[in-house]
């Protein structure tokens with residue numbers, strides 16, 4: 174995720190992401206959000222819901238890692254989980270399953286064929302955008318000079 178969006182989340186939910194400045198051996202949060210920008214809204218909404226259950230105490234939920242699972246979905250690890258916060262995280266993960274990691278378009282699906290999106294959940298448009306140009310096709314369209322049709326019917 175780009176630094177602008179990352180900082181937005183860190184600032185807005187500074188208590189939930191309070192491990193963003195700890196040593197890497199203690200938390201993965203200093204790595205930021207290890208996914209693309211398309212999931213910003215999912216993470217934002219998840220954070221907001223968890224924040225509502227928090228009370229500025231050191232025993233509140235602290236997110237320690239945001240990355241991707243092997244099946245391409247959003248992976249979130251946290252401390253001090255309760256059944257309620259666990260539910261919020263699970264539903265964010267389920268939402269990510271059909272949401273393009275790059276542009277947030279839905280439906281999107283896990284891509285398994287070779288390419289930069291392999292292992293990521295991507296929509297058809299993002300998949301085509303990064304596809305290498307097909308060989309043998311000229312990028313420029315040849316424009317034919319306009320001319321009159323061979324047979325012209327003249328109405329009088």
Ligand SMILES: [Zn+2]
Nearest residue numbers: 273276296299
């Ligand atoms: Zn997309």
